[in-house]
Amino acid sequence: MSNRIGVYVCHCGTNIAGKVDCADVAEFAAGLRDVAVSRDYQFMCSDPGQDMIINDIREYGLNRVVVASCSPRLHEKTFQKACQRAGLNPYLMQHCCIREHCSWVTADKEEATAKAKHIVEAAVYRVGDHQELFSREVDVLPDVMVVGAGIAGIQAALDVARSGHKVHLVEKSPSIGGHMAQFDKTFPTLDCAACISTPKMVAVSQEPNINLMTWSEVVDVSGFVGNYTVTVRRKARYVNEDVCTGCGTCLEKCPTKVFSEFEEGLSRRRAIYRNSPQAVPNTPVIDADHCKMLTKGKCGVCQKLCPTGAIDFEARDRVEVFHVGSVVLATGYDTMDPTPMTEYGFGRFDNVYTALQFERLNNAVGPTGGQIVLKNGESPESVGIIHCVGSRDVNYHEYCSRTCCMYALKYDHLIKDKVGHHVKVYNFYIDMRCFGKGYEEFYRRVQDEGVTFIRGRPAEVVQENGKLVVVGEDTLLGMRVRVPVDMVVLCTAMEPRPDAQDVARVFGVAQGQDGFFLEEHPKLGPVSTATDGVFLAGTCQGPKDIPDAVSHASGGAAQALALAARGHVDISPTTSWINPDVCIGCKVCIGLCAYSAIEFDERRNVSVINEAMCKGCGSCAGYCPSGAAQIKHFDESQVFNEIDGLLGFRPEGPAEAVEIPIEVRADEPA
Amino acid sequence: MKTEFEPTILAFVCNWCTYTAADLAGTSRMVQQPNVRLVRMMCTGMVDPKYVVKALLSGADGVLISGCHPGDCHYINGNYKARRRVKLLNEILPQFGIELGRVKLTWVGASEGNEFAATVNNFINEIRELGPMQARAMAAV
Ligand SMILES: Cc1cc2nc3c(=O)[nH]c(=O)nc-3n(C[C@H](O)[C@H](O)[C@H](O)COP(=O)(O)OP(=O)(O)OC[C@H]3O[C@@H](n4cnc5c(N)ncnc54)[C@H](O)[C@@H]3O)c2cc1C
Numbered sequence: 001m002s003n004r005i006g007v008y009v010c011h012c013g014t015n016i017a018g019k020v021d022c023a024d025v026a027e028f029a030a031g032l033r034d035v036a037v038s039r040d041y042q043f044m045c046s047d048p049g050q051d052m053i054i055n056d057i058r059e060y061g062l063n064r065v066v067v068a069s070c071s072p073r074l075h076e077k078t079f080q081k082a083c084q085r086a087g088l089n090p091y092l093m094q095h096c097c098i099r100e101h102c103s104w105v106t107a108d109k110e111e112a113t114a115k116a117k118h119i120v121e122a123a124v125y126r127v128g129d130h131q132e133l134f135s136r137e138v139d140v141l142p143d144v145m146v147v148g149a150g151i152a153g154i155q156a157a158l159d160v161a162r163s164g165h166k167v168h169l170v171e172k173s174p175s176i177g178g179h180m181a182q183f184d185k186t187f188p189t190l191d192c193a194a195c196i197s198t199p200k201m202v203a204v205s206q207e208p209n210i211n212l213m214t215w216s217e218v219v220d221v222s223g224f225v226g227n228y229t230v231t232v233r234r235k236a237r238y239v240n241e242d243v244c245t246g247c248g249t250c251l252e253k254c255p256t257k258v259f260s261e262f263e264e265g266l267s268r269r270r271a272i273y274r275n276s277p278q279a280v281p282n283t284p285v286i287d288a289d290h291c292k293m294l295t296k297g298k299c300g301v302c303q304k305l306c307p308t309g310a311i312d313f314e315a316r317d318r319v320e321v322f323h324v325g326s327v328v329l330a331t332g333y334d335t336m337d338p339t340p341m342t343e344y345g346f347g348r349f350d351n352v353y354t355a356l357q358f359e360r361l362n363n364a365v366g367p368t369g370g371q372i373v374l375k376n377g378e379s380p381e382s383v384g385i386i387h388c389v390g391s392r393d394v395n396y397h398e399y400c401s402r403t404c405c406m407y408a409l410k411y412d413h414l415i416k417d418k419v420g421h422h423v424k425v426y427n428f429y430i431d432m433r434c435f436g437k438g439y440e441e442f443y444r445r446v447q448d449e450g451v452t453f454i455r456g457r458p459a460e461v462v463q464e465n466g467k468l469v470v471v472g473e474d475t476l477l478g479m480r481v482r483v484p485v486d487m488v489v490l491c492t493a494m495e496p497r498p499d500a501q502d503v504a505r506v507f508g509v510a511q512g513q514d515g516f517f518l519e520e521h522p523k524l525g526p527v528s529t530a531t532d533g534v535f536l537a538g539t540c541q542g543p544k545d546i547p548d549a550v551s552h553a554s555g556g557a558a559q560a561l562a563l564a565a566r567g568h569v570d571i572s573p574t575t576s577w578i579n580p581d582v583c584i585g586c587k588v589c590i591g592l593c594a595y596s597a598i599e600f601d602e603r604r605n606v607s608v609i610n611e612a613m614c615k616g617c618g619s620c621a622g623y624c625p626s627g628a629a630q631i632k633h634f635d636e637s638q639v640f641n642e643i644d645g646l647l648g649f650r651p652e653g654p655a656e657a658v659e660i661p662i663e664v665r666a667d668e669p670a
Numbered sequence: 671m672k673t674e675f676e677p678t679i680l681a682f683v684c685n686w687c688t689y690t691a692a693d694l695a696g697t698s699r700m701v702q703q704p705n706v707r708l709v710r711m712m713c714t715g716m717v718d719p720k721y722v723v724k725a726l727l728s729g730a731d732g733v734l735i736s737g738c739h740p741g742d743c744h745y746i747n748g749n750y751k752a753r754r755r756v757k758l759l760n761e762i763l764p765q766f767g768i769e770l771g772r773v774k775l776t777w778v779g780a781s782e783g784n785e786f787a788a789t790v791n792n793f794i795n796e797i798r799e800l801g802p803m804q805a806r807a808m809a810a811v
Pocket of ligand 1: 147148149150151152153170171172173175176177178179180183185186187188216217218330331332333334335355356359403407410494497499503537538539540544545546547549
């Protein structure tokens with residue numbers, strides 16, 4: 001049967017039609033070889049748009065379809081499904097992009113229209129050589145892995161576990177809770193952070209469907225959607241979790257003291273430690289870099305004191321392997337270290353704190369027992385809170401960290417509440433962004449409490465006669481200001497964790513410009529990634545507050561569950577194939593395959609692809625000296641046709657006669 | 671004379687990084703000269719040297735190959751394979767009378783929309799400088 005191609009040129013409202021003369025492009029396409037019908041329509045992705053394709057396939061007996069609209073990354077699947085509904089194999093459709101790569105980036109209308117024609121021509125030539133392909137169905141393993149147990153990972157793990165699926169929850173630090181475990185109160189409701197997070201943390205530890213692994217890291221991931229094999233390194237804790245009762249005797253007598261990460265350097269912890277008395281699990285861990293027994297072979301006080309004999313200096317790292325259907329990444333964020341911004345005096349002056357340090361000053365089990373005090377133990381009479389430290393700043397992070405305005409307001413309130421209403425609190429802000437539910441109301445409330453707001457990013461913090469002075473400009477008054485204060489809090493930017501790049505590599509996800517993990521689509525795919533079966537939860541995707549992180553996490557859990565519940569997944573058939581009649585048995589492809597998906601058939605003397613392992617990268621095809629290796633849907637003839645079309649190269653002479661001219665425009669229904 | 675010449679550029683870009691960057695450049699409305707036309711590949715590792723030669727002989731004045739940054743390949747190391755191949759290709763092309771600058775390999779990551787637009791515009795300018803491809807005229811005879 002000869003090809004009968006339908007071409008559909010989308011206006012995308014004015015997104016395309018504003019630059020590209022869509023009717024002209026459709027008319028041009030009608031003149032191309034094998035094109036049976038060609039139309040332009042305002043919104044191809046809409047219901048009527050898709051119906052148009054379906055009707056034409058049936059009415060005109062189309063066996064090939066070209067849709068020229070937005071990027072295939074957005075709607076290729078939409079149109080593939082439309083074709084499928086009409087009984088056409090989805091791989092007989094070619095989606096080409098005349099929006100992102102043409103109308104939106106071309107200044108001149110005529111040039112944009114000409115470019116669109118080339119793009120459509122290429123698609124028409126290419127689709128002519130498309131083959132029917134059939135996706136394979138593979139089983140999805142029922143277990144899910146969640147990486148990172150901050151509030152996002154906790155939420156995702158609980159959601160999945162409560163559906164009856166098993167969750168392997170991997171947490172790098174000794175206990176779970178992430179940053180939220182460091183806070184005392186949370187905006188905008190001011191509920192106690194521990195009161196809402198510890199029940200969840202305990203639920204995680206008690207949930208039979210959750211295999212919680214703290215002090216652990218994922219070191220390797222292999223496989224594909226539905227069938228991931230994940231290798232987890234369980235670092236030696238030197239404390240036997242099964243025997244330890246969490247009594248805490250060991251924590252008191254250890255002679256080694258180092259600065260505590262959890263307390264943001266505000267106090268010291270021992271070499272055997274846990275983050276807080278509420279830590280989950282509450283088994284301590286021994287810091288191998290500082291423990292005298294592990295470094296110098298002498299001490300062992302904790303071992304002598306432990307009533308249950310849980311201390312085991314012989315412990316070694318263990319490696320465990322898990323088979324899961326999908327992965328939810330919830331590795332969270334860090335806050336920026338403001339030391340390089342020397343103008344704000346962090347590390348140089350006493351009483352300049354980061355926001356996370358300030359959280360610890362507020363925490364009832366923190367270094368000051370929840371007292372907001374200066375280094376000398378006295379209460380501050382005035383506090384300056386500097387917003388956007390490293391955020392919305394081209395020299396550090398261009399983006400807004402989304403939480404700082406709100407937690408600054410939280411501090412305003414807490415200072416007034418805890419230290420006294422007479423304390424003067426100054427906010428130095430660029431813009432106030434209080435966009436969430438109840439947030440604007442909270443802003444109002446804090447304003448009513450008598451807090452001062454000064455608009456303008458301060459230039460510096462100096463120390464004069466033992467007092468800090470914030471120097472800046474009030475841009476609303478147009479005046480320079482010098483505000484003496486006792487304490488300065490720096491609202492430092494939320495940024496990706498320093499190891500985000502390694503994590504991205506292990507899981508095969510990409511990082512955005514700012515270093516956070518890249519979602520599949522900023523609007524329509526904020527939870528999935530370009531790697532099927534790997535989902536994102538919480539702030540590893542970008543700054544979020546707790547409500548947003550938790551909703552995002554439930555989204556990630558839902559997607560992982562959708563896969564697990566369905567039990568099977570369609571695997572793209574666009575793998576490689578080696579034509580045994582052409583293969584010369586040189587074996588070059590075997591060494592090139594990064595997935596060991598090619599084997600040599602000794603009997604026939606040819607190389608053979610194992611489709612289950614092939615990912616369709618095409619390394620074999622690109623190198624095959626005889627042309628025997630080809631990637632389905634990207635084979636040589638298809639690519640050659642596309643090149644011809646793009647270059648307007650018509651080796652076979654002028655186009656054939658059109659079977660059905662475009663007598664009907666879809667927007668004026670027949 | 672030279673200003674009259676408008677080069678045609680074909681760009682083989684990988685689906686995961688550079689094609690995504692091209693989408694982003696579009697969404698961010700980063701204007702590019704219209705002379706470039708994209709061929710979406712799954713990986714730069716599948717860009718057969720034949721495709722490059724074919725493009726040059728069929729009317730392209732320059733060929734851009736662009737994929738993920740080294741170490742970031744969606745398929746582990748396809749971009750390294752492309753790098754090796756382009757190096758070999760560049761050794762052969764001059765023998766056909768094709769100047770070296772006509773084939774260019776770059777890395778543009780998924781989030782680098784501005785980098786994509788700049789790469790395209792710069793490459794078009796470079797090829798505009800080089801002028802039309804003489805070798806093709808000879809090959810056509
Ligand atoms: C100073 C400050 C105050 C804030 N106050 C509030 C507030 O009052 N209200 C509010 O709604 N929001 C607040 N936020 C925002 C809040 O902190 C975040 O929304 C929330 O903590 C995000 O949770 P998460 O799980 O995404 O990330 P995280 O809390 O960062 O948790 C990530 C977890 O993953 C683990 N991890 C990291 N890498 C790995 C790895 N490779 N393998 C295994 N595990 C890993 C980490 O150890 C951690 O436990 C505040 C933020 C800051 C900076």
